[in-house]
Amino acid sequence: MKLIRTIYTLGLLVGLFASCSKESPLDGEQYYKQVYIVGAYEVVQQFDVAYGDGPQNAYVAVATGGSQNIDRNVEVVLTHNDATIEWYNNKYMLDAPLKYQKLGDQFCSFPSMSTTIKAGDVYSRLPFTVETSGLDCDKLYALTFKIESVSDYVKQPKDTVLIMNLNLTNDFSGIYQMVAIRYTLTDNDEELTPSSVNMQRTLKAVNKNQARFFNVTQNSDLSPTGNITTEDYFNSIDNNGVTFTRQPDGTFTVAGWKNLPVSNGTVSFEDGTFTFCYDYESGGKRYRLRGTMTK
DSSP states (O other), rough: OHHHHHHHHHHHHHHHHHHHHHHOOGSSSOOEEEETTTGGSSSEEEEEEHHHHEEEEEEEEEESSSSOOOOOOEEEEEEOOHHHHHHHHHHHHHTTSSEEOOOOOOGGGOOOSOOOOOTTTTTTEEEEEEOOOTTOOOOOEEEEEHHHHHHHHEESSSEEEEEEEEEEEEEEEEEEEEEEEEEEOOTOOOEEEEEEEEEEEEEEEESSSSSEEOTTTTOOOOOOSSSOOOOOOOOHHHHHHEEEEEEETEEEEEEESSSOOOEEEEEEEEETTEEEEEEETTEEEEEEEEEEEEE
């Protein structure tokens, strides 16, 4: 009986040591490791590029999936796949006022189409530059990227192409909260019937020194990818657009974009806030809008 107990105890100890020496399943790679373009899962991804006097820096990122960092360098070669733009427009943008269009070769420069994800890293960037001078703020410029080859592991088989939409910006473009008072003006410029205004407005970069937004005559911002005709979209911009423009001396001026009569305007910009006042005409009446727009 004593011998049986001894053998049983030794067996337990051997089993215990054996189990301790086994590697935990969680210590190894838990997923099939693949290389992919960051953002390609959503197909279209916006990338902010500032209007400037010279080439502006941009990049596309590639990464590795999995539960562990890679233990070796992986070289990734990218290429373009511009046919994807037409495919996307035909599938998802039929009712949109604007369509994505390829950025002309003269506006972008790629020093290389390959990048290396270093051992121990998760991702790497492929840098390039964009020449923004001369780009139209009312066009949806895009570049496409696709993985052509990888030196190790495998390319992700699905969602392989990224359409990078270039969102043109400047120092004061972005989303603002407008808080203002609107007055009806008499022929003698007397302010009557004040009404409060509290709404969100997007200042869209027109160039390095100018941004445009919708006047209060337009209830809400319009999306270039929304469900509206091209004619109605641009009519709304032309009839309701207001601009803030930075002058060479650092001051700002306010004016109508195209068709909106704007006069007697003053505007200043400090610490992310525009303080403004301007008169405009709509429906045969004159109004004055006075307030702030804070980012």
